[in-house]
Amino acid sequence: MTRIARRNLLKGAGGIAAILASGSGPALAQEKNVHWLRWTDFVPASDALLKGKVVQEAKKQLGINLKMETVNANDLQSRITSAIQSGTGADVIMAFSNWPQLYADSVVDVGDLAQEIGNAQGGFYDVSKQIATVGNKWIGVPWTVGGGLISWRVSWFKEAGYDKFPETWDTFREAGKKLKAKGRPIGQTAGHTFGDAPGWWYPFLWSFGGKEVEADGKTVVLNSKETVESIKFAVALWKETMDEGGLAWDDTNNNRAFLSGTISATNNGASIYIEAKKKPDVYQTEKGTPMFKDIQHAPIPKGPAGQYNSPGVFTDMLMSYSKNQPAAKEFIRWMHSPKVFGEWFTSQQGYSSGATKMWEKDKVWDIDPVLAPFKDLPNNGRLVGYAGPPNRKAAEVVTKYIVVDMYAKAIQGMPAEEAAKWAHGEAAKVYV
Template sequence: MTTVTRRNVLKSGAAVVGGMAGILATGRAPAFAQGTTVHWLRWNDFVPASDQLLRKELLPEAEKALGIKINLETVNGNDLQPRVTASVQSGSGPDLIMVFNNQSALYAESVVDLSDLAEEVSSKEGGLYKYSRAVTSDGKKFNAMPWTIVGAMNAYRKSWFEEVGVTKFPETWEAYYDAGKKLKAKGRPLGQAVSHSFGDPPTFVYPLLWSYGGKEVEADGKTVAINSKNTIDSVKFMTSFYKDTCDEGGLAWDDTSNNRAFLSQTISSTLNGASIYIESLRNPDKYITEKGAPLKTDIRHAPLPKGPQGQFGLHTFFSHMLMSYSQNQKAAKDLLRWVHTPANYEKWFISQKGFATPPTAQWESHELWLADPVMDPFKVAGKLGQAPGFAGPARKQAAEALTKYVIVDMYAKAIQGASAEDVVKWAESELKKIYT
């Protein structure tokens, strides 16, 4: 047995220092404890090729580079938040969890601060968008690592709009209403989910509210301001718009329903990410128009129309939380750093074909955007997004209001027959429970 002496300890310490220098010089990750496994929970991607890329190529490469095992679990997007809540309450679960929009603010006390990683990526990639910061950071702490922005644009049938005399996508809500009435009369309604689903419903109703000058709260983030003439006017418009232009089954749709409806050619326009178009590209022989042409040739994209007070967009934001209960925090953080390394992230970004826009400005100039002009409107979604909770900050209260679908339900109740004044008063009551 070797005698433990001060000299031996100093020699072993020098070896450790030398070893770390060697690791840094070679670019190899330090070895983790034997059997270290990072559990990563994400949604089932609307671009299946990206999930396949993660499983078959990127994560095996990450395992080799980092010396860890990665357990990738994917679930329906609407099932993510219940999993987060259960994990926080039990103090155990996945190490990394994907969340949407500003949901991470709800779990600020249960996550690891990722400011150093977020700022590192920001400094190397032309800066995080203002929107990226607004929905993941409170200005002092990043509750989640920004991952991507799925731009919400209207996918519409160019030829069908032209058949009713509309050669350019309508620029105002009133013009869209007029076009929609003509299309529905021909059996080609618009399609829009107004339901409890994380993506399409809020990305439609929040910008509608803002475009009429409505808002949840004042800039102080405390004073509830929903009960206004502007909000009431937006609700009255939505009531008529939905009845006269939309497939009214949308009150029960989730985020996949409009994709199926559009691809089966039962609706003429819908607010969506680029997944409808990308699916038509992947299967050109499967999706054919009534005239025998590939459906992909008849799909175009445009932002939501302007209202009396301007034009707005709410684009679904994706980020990853590192949970404070995790026993593998360093390994999980190293995995985040690895996937955000441009050479690795670029592979995933390309597989998305523009469905997902990175959270930093550098990627706006990527050659991917030059490949297909139909995708061009999605390129700057990160610049144009406005965060939930406007005119206040996108903090915990705004996230709670979004998660509870207060604004979505305000419009849904009116569509189902309640008066605009009554539903706005209801929303005011619900928001006061949250903000005061």
């Protein structure tokens, strides 16, 4: 049995006393920990990279123990809210769309870091910068820009007489009519979904010249001639060209419907094509050929007021309750550096554009020309809340599904004028 000599005990106690007095542990025992919370990626290979190689390299290169956690996209916002309310949780959290604006008071100003990364990589896109700033404060470091393009079945459109994807709403409606007559409707959700529904109906509204608020961010102008026109067109489009089950679709229904060959086109991220390409034996056309060879991507058609998309902007927020801020900053700088981010970016295969312009020239866009149109997304993007800022009010309008429900109500039979009036009233209550 080992005896504890009084002399040795005193030595040990002296050491502990010294640690207590200095307030910090010996150099060896000090560990750097960073907890990064993200949603489960639509490209599984990217999550595998983060949880495997990135965790190992963070330990090796920075000495940081990275706790990489992913949760279901639908659960992320409640996790953020409870983390902020309880003042404990992940140090760095991925935010989607205009969420950083909701949590602006609970994050650290990362201006130095963001500007350093932006300057080194050709500058951030406007959409990324707008989301990540409030006045001069940077409330996050932009990570990527995702978003939707219309995935469409080339052979089916060709059979209907269209060699390329319709560029305007009128041609789109004409083509859709012919396709629906053949049992191949267009598929789009008008349900309560966080991604696909706003991603389609906001650009639709903008392309007709409608907007929810003036640039002052106060004057609600949703009930306009343009909005009413867009609603009337939407109702006709829905009846004549679309799969009417779309009122019940969530963010995954259109993927399944497209891959099973029940719809001819749908606005979505690149996930449909990526999935079809990964499993050419599973997803096939009616002729028995791999479906991915029959898919192309096109932007949402042009309306009388232009052509838009609503990009999904991703931002990394450094939480102000975090006790590991220096390590977390060091980690963000490293993770967003061209070498490390580049590897993740490549794993996305074109599912995401970069947050900075440098990535437009990346070789990932040469690998597969079908995905190349995604690199132009951030340039044509507008953010929810247009023409006002994408702030807390705009987020509330999205959360209450006001714009989406305006169209959904009209599709279900409410007169266009009344639907616009209802939505205007609801939006006005938000922008008080």
